[in-house]
Amino acid sequence: MATVREVLAVIEKIAPKRHALSFDKIGLQVGNIDGEVRRAVVSMDRSLGAVDFAREREAQLLLTHHPLIFNPISSVDTRSHEGRTIVKLIQQGTSFIAAHTNWDAAIGGINDTLAEMFGLQEVRSFGTTENVKNLKLVFFCPAEAADRIIDAVSAEGAGVIGAYRRCAFRSSGQGDFEAAPDSDPHIGAPGERTTVDEVRVEMVLPEDRATAVARALRKAHPYEGPAFDYLSLAPVPEQPLARIGVMPEPMTLGEFVALTDRVLSTRSLAWGDPAKRIRKVAVVGGAADGDWMAAQRADADVMVTGEVKQHVALEASESGMCILSSGHYATEHPGSAALRDRMANEMPSIEWNLFTPRPGFHGRPM
Structure with a gap:
């Protein structure tokens, strides 16, 4: 029977913690490292919905992209979302592991998945690293x-x-x-x-x-x-988080926005000249609008990310850089599904389930 310790060893193999940014909190956050794992759930968010789904599936492990414990805690208070989540995990005997920026950067991880979905060619890494x-x-x-x-x-x-x-x-x-x-x-x-x-x-x-x-x-x-x-x-x-590659066929920014919405099943906000020719695309899942200058230095025509602050949209567009805000969920859930598939391939003795929330619930937008 596989253990939590063995799951951590596989994660270290496919997404080494040295890839993670220094501020990040990854690895085992709740549970018994020597506990047995027969069934597991993979989720983008550490939502109460994911915890309930793990209970319904009788899973001994919840593996998420986003960490549960990010800042130091002085108490586990069930009046907070974090406290309620920790208590529920302990009560139902579910261990909790986070694979965050290490999975962003990993080969086959969040951003490689995005690059594959867009059909990018000549893909390489760029941007934030340690x-x-x-x-x-x-x-x-x-x-x-x-x-x-x-x-x-x-x-x-x-x-x-x-x-x-x-x-x-x-x-x-x-x-x-x-x-x-x-x-x-x-x-x-x-x-x-x-x-x-x-x-x-x-x-x-x-x-x-x-x-x-x-x-x-x-x-x-x-x-x-x-x-x-x-x-x-x-x-x-170390391995940078972001990816950049070349589209199989150039298109206008307007056409690229439509393609993005179709590929990611989302509704993007876009800044830039709709008629601009798009050939080189940067992809960085989640809240990564701070990488737009690195994308521009890498000669990207456009950057797709999950969230874009207003001042970033202003600075990027007035610097000639097109940028899309396509949603945190839309840009990171596909890579979370890829993590489930990879773990199922690496550890077939465990039943691996993917938590996909209904639109409007547990962090997924309508």
Whole structure:
């Protein structure tokens, strides 16, 4: 039977927390990390409707895009929406996980889903990101033990480079040691000097995984005292949240607005010249109007997002940048459905359900 812990491990694989923005609150927020999960519900919002739906489906887990606990709380007061939600989750035994900006940025996540829905080509990332501190792990071992150790540290988050996992470099050499009289060496004998053929393995890892990776390395390594180092690397930008790509066929802004409303089943507000030729499109789900300047620097003709403040609409349109406010729900619910599909593919032993509110209820507009 799968556990909440195992669900978190899969989420870390498909939407690593290092992708999340520094202010975000993601991961397990309510529940038992070792609790069993037979049925789960995925929802964009952490609404009471989603909690009730989880109860109706007899789900042990609610996985949402938007976090439930975002700011520090001093009490769980049922007079607040947050308090009522937490209490209901606990009473019905439903654990709660949030995958927010890490799923926005993830490959196949919120914004990749939007790009796919528009049929964008030559898609790439741009915009808001974080600088992440990485380390380089260097360890030495007998050649026959290398694969086992690489597997063990990879399971704890080492060796991830972009869309590739278990990334490692190996080089061959010789290691020398003299075992202490009271030791029990894997190779050689106590009190003797030994020279062995070994491989040097190098892998990168996020700084916050260092303790778990070291623990896994020691457990998988055949030596009593394995030799390994952590080397500090310069901070590097993580996976940006937003996407930009090229339309299969150019069209006017007026035509693009009509296409957007049809693709997303929404009614967009749009700013810009209706006759402007639209070829390059930026997509950023949710409340992301602050990315319009980054979209303009990326040569986008238009940016589609969920919410646009009036002053942003003014500044963008008077700067020659077309911008659409297509609704928070319309731009993020499709990516939440994609998360349900991905989790169902990754963990087929769990029954994965999607909560889709009725129009006008639980955060979905009419």
